[in-house]
Amino acid sequence: MNKYILTLFFVLATTVASFAQANISPAKAQTKKIVIFGATVHVGNGQVIDNGYIIFEKGKITGVGDATVVKLNMTDAEMITANGKHVYPGFISPITNLGLAEFESVKATLDFQEIGNMNPHIRSIVAYNTDSKVPPTLRSNGILMAQITPQGGTIAGSSSVVQLDAWNWEDAALKIDDAQHVNWPVTPRFRGGFGGARPGFSADALAERTQKAVSDLDEIFAQAKAYAEGEKPTTSNARLAAMENLFNGKEKLFITADSQKDIVAAVNFAKKYGITPVIVGGDEAYLIIDFLKENNISVVVKQPHALPNNVDDDVNMPYKNAAALANAGITVVVSIDGYWQQRNLPFMAGTVATWGLGKEKALQTITLNTAKVLGIDKTAGSIEIGKDATLFISAGDALDMKTNKVEQAFIQGRSINLDNLHKQLDKKFSDKYRIK
Structure with a gap:
């Protein structure tokens, strides 16, 4: 028995050693x-x-x-x-679960989402894995910094900005807890007829569920604002305490919303609490440019290499969106989904350069504009x-x-x-x- 245990130990040790040889x-x-x-x-x-x-x-x-x-x-x-x-x-990669995920098919290596719907107390920085094999692949394409962002739920938690060559997350951190991330509640599209209906749910039922989600979001923001402005209780509330810096301007609010209706609703919601949000996604942001300019809204355009959401949209609109916004005077940042895929971020900027923005302005969407939106422009x-x-x-x-x-x-x-x-x-x- 001891012989087999020793053999297994040797095999494991050899495997770990060979894997570690790839570490830099x-x-x-x-x-x-x-x-x-x-x-x-x-x-x-x-x-x-x-x-x-x-x-x-x-x-x-x-x-x-x-x-x-x-x-x-x-x-x-x-x-x-x-x-x-x-x-x-x-280059700076925004809105990514880099370092929070390693192998998509191995659940134990995925640490970017928590159970529950309202998780403002979740901090991505403490889960960031500096030993991940992914960041070195990004550095080879010039991506040297990233905003490590949690996902899932209505309030996903707080992101932090890191540099991509460090021993541990403390060494990596450039700005800890830079922003809270909200996924704006969206009513699922109801398609009646053959192959399009959602069994058990009517259009009114789906809309009601969405409104309930918005009401829940409004409630936690109202509680958090009261918590931040009132006397500190003897027993702290981790969720509400985590949102305190939203109201004093030390932490930003990123809201993911794509349709013009949802973008307007999200901006007005944030303004209600004295917050100027950053819109993430913004597929239809080009339709409400005047509104965005009036409210000084920055937009993180996601995944220019994509098909349009609506069947009657210009097929090239995802390529043109960044230019339409930036040329109108809106601060635009370009991002890309995933973590392995982040190495292609420079080529997303190259695409928007080709579709109406110009090379140096496109470069700003992954450098200075990103630094400004993340609050690190004094140093990066x-x-x-x-x-x-x-x-x-x-x-x-x-x-x-x-x-x-x-x-x-x-x-x-x-x-x-x-x-x-x-x-x-x-x-x-x-x-x-x-x-x-």
């Missing part, structure tokens, strides 16, 4: 001044420097400008020549003096999947390892079949 240790802190020169610098605020330089030390950017009109002191710095290449601020989102040196060098256009080739990346000045599980598998099987 976080980079060490920057110790020497670094200068990147000769590259096309995409600042992230719309500005482009054709032959630029960037200086950073101790994790902060200390110089940015035109390399042709300045003399650089190279004696005490590590020089990186990047002629013909491009430098971008680190653009290549400017005083901000974190979170940036990367690409051989080509980083918004184009054909030319995106990240050669070197830095997070807070640390030169990070760009190896990942996908690259390892590619090399393994390329070697097997001698693919060059």
